[in-house]
Every structure is written in structure tokens, then in C-alpha cells.
Amino acid sequence: MIEEIRxxxxxxxxxxxxxxxxxxxxxxxxxxxxxxxxxxFVTAPEISQVFGELVGLWLGxxxxxxxxxxxxxxxxxxxxxxxxxxxxxxxxxQVPGFRASLRxxxxxxxxxxxxxxxxxxxxxxxxxxxxxxxxxxxPMLLVANEFLDALPVHQLVATRQxxxxxxxxxxxxxxxxxxxxxxxxxxxxxxxxxxxxxKALGQIAEVSPMRSEVAAxxxxxxxxxxxxxxxxxxxxxxxxxxxxxxxxxxHAPWPVLSTPGEADLSSHVDFxxxxxxxxxxxAAVYGPVPQGPFLRAMGIDLRIAxxxxxxxxxxxxxxxxALFRLTDGGAMGELFKVLALAGPGAPPPGFTAPxxxxxxx
Ligand code: SAH
Numbered sequence: 001m002i003e004e005i006r007x008x009x010x011x012x013x014x015x016x017x018x019x020x021x022x023x024x025x026x027x028x029x030x031x032x033x034x035x036x037x038x039x040x041f042v043t044a045p046e047i048s049q050v051f052g053e054l055v056g057l058w059l060g061x062x063x064x065x066x067x068x069x070x071x072x073x074x075x076x077x078x079x080x081x082x083x084x085x086x087x088x089x090x091x092x093x094q095v096p097g098f099r100a101s102l103r104x105x106x107x108x109x110x111x112x113x114x115x116x117x118x119x120x121x122x123x124x125x126x127x128x129x130x131x132x133x134x135x136x137x138x139p140m141l142l143v144a145n146e147f148l149d150a151l152p153v154h155q156l157v158a159t160r161q162x163x164x165x166x167x168x169x170x171x172x173x174x175x176x177x178x179x180x181x182x183x184x185x186x187x188x189x190x191x192x193x194x195x196x197x198x199k200a201l202g203q204i205a206e207v208s209p210m211r212s213e214v215a216a217x218x219x220x221x222x223x224x225x226x227x228x229x230x231x232x233x234x235x236x237x238x239x240x241x242x243x244x245x246x247x248x249x250x251h252a253p254w255p256v257l258s259t260p261g262e263a264d265l266s267s268h269v270d271f272x273x274x275x276x277x278x279x280x281x282x283a284a285v286y287g288p289v290p291q292g293p294f295l296r297a298m299g300i301d302l303r304i305a306x307x308x309x310x311x312x313x314x315x316x317x318x319x320x321x322a323l324f325r326l327t328d329g330g331a332m333g334e335l336f337k338v339l340a341l342a343g344p345g346a347p348p349p350g351f352t353a354p355x356x357x358x359x360x361x
Contacts, residue, residue, distance in 0.1 A: 001260055002170065002177070010169035010182050013245060014152035014210070020260035021150060022109055028261050029110035035080050040264045041248050043146045044232065044291070044332065045084035048322035050307070052087025054298040055230065059088065059141050060095035061349040062228045069139035069226070070101035075132065077107045077214070078147030082120030088143070089124070103127070105135045132217045140227035142218060148233050148274070149266035153208040154190050155243065157183060158199040163191035166204070168257065179257040193273070197239045204243040206267055212277035215341075222343035223282025223358065229341040230348075235269030236337070237288060244268035271339055278341045279356040286340040286351035292333025295326055297350050 001019045005011055011019075021028045034040050044051040063072060076085050085104070093099045104126045108114050114128055129135055132142075155166040165188040171180040190207045199205075218229050235241075247254040249263040256265065275285040304323045308316055327333040340348040347354065 002179075005168070005170050005179075010167035010184075012154050013166055013168060014154045014208070016168045016179075016257075016260070017150075017152040017245075017265050020263075021265055023261065026261050028264060030112060031261065032264075033081070033112065033116065034264050040250055042251070043080065044326055044336070045087060045145060046081070047325050048319070049087045049090075050300060050303050050322065051295070051326060052084045053091040053303065054295060054300060055084065055143060056088030056091030057094070058230065058298055058349050059143070059228075060092055060098045062141060063098050063101070064095070065346050065349065066139060066226060066228070068097060068101065070097070071103050071138065072101045072227075073105055073135060073138050073140040074102045075105045075107065075135055075140055075142040077132065077142070077144035078150065079106045079108055079117050080113060080146075082106075082117035084143065084145055085117070086120050102141075103138075105129060107132055107135070132214070132221070135221075137221075137225055139225055140221055140229075142221075142227070142229035143232075144229075145232045146234070146266075148211050148214065148231065148269045149235070150264075151208060151210045151214065153206045153211075153245065153267045154188075155245065156188055156191060156194070156205045156207060158201055158203040158205075159183070160201070162187035163194065163199075163205070164188060165190065179260070181257070195239050195272075199240065203240060205240040206242075206244060206270065208267075208270070208273065211269065212273055215274040215277040216281040218341055219278035219281030219283035222278075222341055224343075226343040226345065228343070228348045229283075231274065231339045231341070232291065232336060233269040233339075234332075234335045234337070235271055237272045237275075238268070238270045239272075241268050241270055269337075271337055274339060275356050280359055282358050283341045283343060284347075284354040284358050285356040286342065286348055286354055288337035288339040288355075289351075290329075290334050291336035291338055292327040292329060294338040294350065295333075300327060 107129050156163040165184040167182050169182040170177050193207050244267045247256045247263040254263040271288045325331045342348050
């Protein structure tokens with residue numbers, strides 16, 4: 001990264017994120033297991049098996065509503081340690097015929113995490129891919145939890161010259177040089193992707209062509225082959241998000257530019273941008289709804305109550321803490337949102353009318 005900036009000048013925050021996270025040898029995902037108590041952050045499937053089980057039941061209902069397609073592709077984007085997939089498959093076995101219809105496809109770029117997924121899903125036939133477009137055609141159920149937040153975002157700053165891109169450059173020379181934020185000298189073409197809202201000087205907005213492209217790729221597949229997608233992430237139905245790029249290391253905030261490749265990087269997901277890209281690609285968009293109400297509607301209280309009946313006192317404390325973290329408005333219940341995308345057919349389970357209907361060609 002330093003060499004690239006020295007040679008060619010400052011890079012976008014998106015390029016910074018891409019290199020820091022996904023560089024094949026020096027990137028964060030190549031060298032770290034980010035998840036769990038020993039990692040840098042904890043995701044919903046790592047908090048409790050109940051999260052994956054409820055997602056599995058949701059998918060089972062969606063599969064029944066689709067007319068029980070067999071075979072059916074089950075795709076997960078960014079499966080981490082494979083925990084969500086393992087938990088949802090266990091629940092899927094409760095829906096007659098569902099488990100046997102599924103063909104498993106994991107979209108994962110990190111060799112290290114592919115290894116953890118292989119171990120976790122030992123005994124299953126699993127296909128790995130670098131991108132969704134590699135998954136063979138056919139009806140599809142897709143899930144992604146905390147995947148989109150890790151995809152690169154550009155940051156734009158409102159100046160008197162218009163929206164100008166924020167860049168990562170170098171200050172100082174030799175061993176004393178460090179990464180610093182600078183501004184591009186020219187207005188950015190990416191501003192075309194921003195909604196035309198009022199802006200104050202100094203206002204920051206984030207734009208992620210990569211996230212929109214993923215939403216469009218999902219939308220194209222669903223429109224052509226049928227199916228549903230469940231995207232869970234933190235963020236909002238936003239106009240101008242502000243600066244939400246953050247680094248996390250060892251479960252605490254970390255300076256974004258200080259140690260590229262050593263800390264996790266992510267930013268809030270703009271669900272409106274995802275929804276518009278998916279709709280333009282031909283999919284219907286449902287939600288987003290906050291994670292807390294979604295899990296409640298899926299029966300999380302009852303499921304936890306069942307588990308409490310045969311739990312030890314220690315397990316009881318863990319179950320109650322997990323319920324709180326996943327659903328409470330002050331924890332993950334409000335900030336995390338669930339967006340559903342669908343091809344032709346009935347609304348996905350738990351949703352009624354689409355937020356955005358597909359664009360007619
Ligand atoms: N879904 C998991 C892990 C979230 S971490 C959970 O909830 O616990 C983000 C995951 O996305 C990791 O598995 C990471 O390796 C993967 N990932 C990040 N960028 C990616 C990309 N461009 N293509 C494919 N996978 C990617």
C-alpha cells in the first residue's frame with residue numbers, strides 16, 4: 001500500500017479498505033481469524049446458535065412458498081467461520097424435503113476462512129466461489145450476515161468545488177512516514193450516485209459501487225431464476241451517511257489508518273442504495289426491518305424459553321445475554337437491519353408489501 005501511494009499518489013478510502021482487508025498475503029482476512037472471543041469482533045451467529053436456527057426456519061418457509069424447488073442453491077456470502085451455515089442446516093432438517101434439496105455454495109475470498117468453513121461443515125458437499133456470478137444457475141436462497149459492511153466504500157466531502165473524494169496519502173519520508181487523509185483536487189464522478197439532498201460544507205457521504213454491484217448481481221439472479229435473499233447488516237435507509245468508516249481490533253475501536261491489515265474495517269450499509277440497485281436489476285425489495293423485531297416475529301423468545309428449560313445456571317445467563325444482545329434496541333436490535341430481496345412470486349416470509357417493486361423492463 002505504502003509503495004503504491006509513493007509510486008502513484010494518494011488512493012481512495014475504497015482502495016485502502018480493499019488492500020487492508022483483502023490483500024491476498026498482507027490483508028486482514030488472510031492473516032487473522034476475525035471472529036469470536038479470541039478474534040476482534042463478534043457477529044450474531046457467533047453470539048448464539050438461535051440466530052442461525054431462526055434463519056434456517058425462515059429459509060424453509062421461503063422454500064415451501066417457492067413451491068419446494070429441488071435442487072435449490074443455498075448461497076452464503078462471506079460465511080466467516082461457517083457457524084451460520086452449520087446452525088441453519090440443523091434447523092433446515094426439520095422441514096421435510098428441504099435439507100435434501102439444498103446444494104451448498106459459499107462465496108469467500110479468504111483461503112484461511114475457507115479452511116475454517118471446511119472444518120466446520122465437514123461431511124457436507126460444499127462448493128466455494130470467489131463471486132456470486134460463479135454459482136451455477138437455478139432457484140436460489142441466499143444469506144449474508146455482516147458481509148456488505150466489509151466491502152469497500154468511497155468517501156466524498158462537500159466543498160465549494162462540489163463533492164470531492166477523500167483520499168489516503170502519505171506524510172513524512174522514509175521510516176517516519178505515516179498514512180494521512182487528504183482531499184482530491186477535482187470533483188468526483190461518484191457524486192452522481194448520491195441522492196440530491198441538501199448538503200452542508202464539510203458534510204461527508206459514502207458511496208459503495210461494490211456493494212451496489214453485489215445487490216444488482218443478487219437481483220439479476222433472483223429475477224431470472226427465482227428465489228429469495230436475506231441480507232443482515234448494520235446501517236440505515238440513508239441519504240447521506242456521514243463518516244462511518246471504522247476499525248475494530250480486539251473488541252475495541254482502533255484508529256482507522258494506523259495499522260492496515262491488523263484491524264477489521266467496515267462501514268454502515270446504506271440500505272437504500274442496495275435496494276435501488278436490486279430493484280433496477282429486476283428484484284422486489286422488502287424491508288429493511290430492524291433485527292430485533294425480525295427475530296421476535298420468527299419466534300426467538302419461544303426458542304430461548306425452550307433452551308432455558310434444560311439449561312444449567314451458567315447456560316441460562318448466556319442465553320439471556322444472547323437474547324438481549326441480538327434483540328435489544330440499545331444492542332444489535334435496532335442498528336442491525338434485515339433486507340429481503342425476491343424474484344417473482346409471493347412475498348418472503350414475514351413480509352407483506354414490497355418497499356420497492358421491480359422495475360419493468
Ligand atoms: N458472515 C460471518 C462473517 C462476517 S466477516 C458472520 O456473520 O460471522 C466478513 C466475511 O466476508 C469474511 O468471511 C470475509 O472473508 C468475507 N469477505 C470479505 N470481503 C469479501 C469479498 N469481497 N468476497 C468474498 N468474501 C469476502
